[in-house]
Amino acid sequence: MSIIFSLSELGWRPFFRQQLTFEEWESSQPARIIAVHRSNLDVAIDGQTIVIPVIPSMPSLAVGDWILIENNGFQRLLERQSLFSRKAAGSKVSEQLIAANLDTAFIVCSMNQDFNLNRIERYLALVAEAEVEPVIVLTKQDLCPDAEHFIDQVRSIDSTLQILGVNSLDSESLSILHPWCSPGRTVALIGSSGVGKSTLVNGLLGQSQQVTGNIREDDSKGRHTTTGRSLHLTSAGALLLDTPGMREVQLAHCESGVEATFAEITELSEQCQFHDCQHQSEPGCAVKAAILTGKIDQRRLDSYRKLLREQAMNSASLAEKRSQNKAYTRHIKSVAKSSKRLKQNWE
Numbered sequence: 114m115s116i117i118f119s120l121s122e123l124g125w126r127p128f129f130r131q132q133l134t135f136e137e138w139e140s141s142q143p144a145r146i147i148a149v150h151r152s153n154l155d156v157a158i159d160g161q162t163i164v165i166p167v168i169p170s171m172p173s174l175a176v177g178d179w180i181l182i183e184n185n186g187f188q189r190l191l192e193r194q195s196l197f198s199r200k201a202a203g204s205k206v207s208e209q210l211i212a213a214n215l216d217t218a219f220i221v222c223s224m225n226q227d228f229n230l231n232r233i234e235r236y237l238a239l240v241a242e243a244e245v246e247p248v249i250v251l252t253k254q255d256l257c258p259d260a261e262h263f264i265d266q267v268r269s270i271d272s273t274l275q276i277l278g279v280n281s282l283d284s285e286s287l288s289i290l291h292p293w294c295s296p297g298r299t300v301a302l303i304g305s306s307g308v309g310k311s312t313l314v315n316g317l318l319g320q321s322q323q324v325t326g327n328i329r330e331d332d333s334k335g336r337h338t339t340t341g342r343s344l345h346l347t348s349a350g351a352l353l354l355d356t357p358g359m360r361e362v363q364l365a366h367c368e369s370g371v372e373a374t375f376a377e378i379t380e381l382s383e384q385c386q387f388h389d390c391q392h393q394s395e396p397g398c399a400v401k402a403a404i405l406t407g408k409i410d411q412r413r414l415d416s417y418r419k420l421l422r423e424q425a426m427n428s429a430s431l432a433e434k435r436s437q438n439k440a441y442t443r444h445i446k447s448v449a450k451s452s453k454r455l456k457q458n459w460e
């Protein structure tokens with residue numbers, strides 16, 4: 114089932130439009146990537162969706178990317194407004210792109226014993242790193258006698274956050290999310306297992322469906338496989354990006370995201386006596402002083418430290434895996450070279 118989209122419904126806006134040269138306006142067409150497969154891309158252009166082949170000279174592309182095409186062939190990638198990526202190990206692919214040009218990430222957490230502020234802060238750091246607007250969606254409100262208690266806790270970490278309580282099983286309750294789901298906007302969900310993401314996705318989609326139906330693609334062995342597309346239309350008109358990768362994003366190379374999520378600690382750090390203060394037992398620590406006066410929560414500082422450590426450890430282990438892979442590749446190459454030499458000598 115195919116739905117016809119206009120460019121503005123696909124999220125086309127001045128940020129992308131102004132990147133085109135006059136010549137590009139004349140000769141090429143903007144297109145949004147709605148699925149990335151091994152050998153081709155599904156892209157939506159003004160009024161239709163088409164399939165274009167993946168060619169080796171293409172940059173890494175993600176669902177949600179805007180590209181220019183000419184005669185149904187790839188021209189160039191437009192600058193992204195936001196990007197979720199997973200910093201993968203491996204000598205060839207150092208960064209696995211997950212989703213591009215999202216406007217909003219719904220950070221989903223349930224209002225029950227699974228509720229966890231540290232986890233929300235972890236997701237906030239990821240979303241800040243990707244430069245996407247966060248909205249905290251607290252689910253299972255129907256089962257919770259004191260939703261305000263949970264909402265207040267989230268507000269205590271940042272009073273400017275958008276925080277909404279919902280019952281994902283009730284579409285009327287989800288209308289509170291509509292301001293972020295208007296036509297042309299792109300949203301995605303992030304949250305732990307069991308908090309109700311799938312239920313929320315179903316509720317937001319209502320009777321609507323994937324931007325186009327599944328397609329069949331030949332895999333490397335020539336077999337047909339059916340691959341789902343990742344961009345869906347919500348009943349309120351937004352595009353909902355639902356890709357498994359979003360659910361597995363790791364905290365690595367995310368220092369600026371962590372710093373942004375704990376802005377009050379980062380700002381206070383500038384007043385610490387030592388510029389590399391760890392806020393533990395150093396003299397003249399402004400952060401410790403703020404904890405003593407109750408201005409900052411000890412939990413906040415612990416969470417900040419833990420996330421900084423986690424992202425540093427993940428980044429380091431990825432770098433190590435990368436260098437191991439490089440060494441392995443060098444080894445394979447040298448074995449191949451010497452066996453070629455041997456063969457030449459033999460002949």
Ligand SMILES: Nc1nc2c(ncn2[C@@H]2O[C@H](COP(=O)(O)OP(=O)(O)OP(=O)(O)O)[C@@H](O)[C@H]2O)c(=O)[nH]1
Pocket residue numbers: 252253254255256279280281282304305306307308309310311312313
């Ligand atoms: N009462 C109630 N139940 C909910 C709500 N949201 C989700 N559930 C239920 O919670 C359970 C888990 O929901 P899922 O949508 O599968 O959770 P998920 O986050 O997608 O979990 P994973 O697929 O493991 O990532 C299901 O039984 C849902 O019906 C809600 O707002 N209210």
Ligand SMILES: [Zn+2]
Pocket residue numbers: 382385386390391392393395397398399400401
């Ligand atoms: Zn300090």
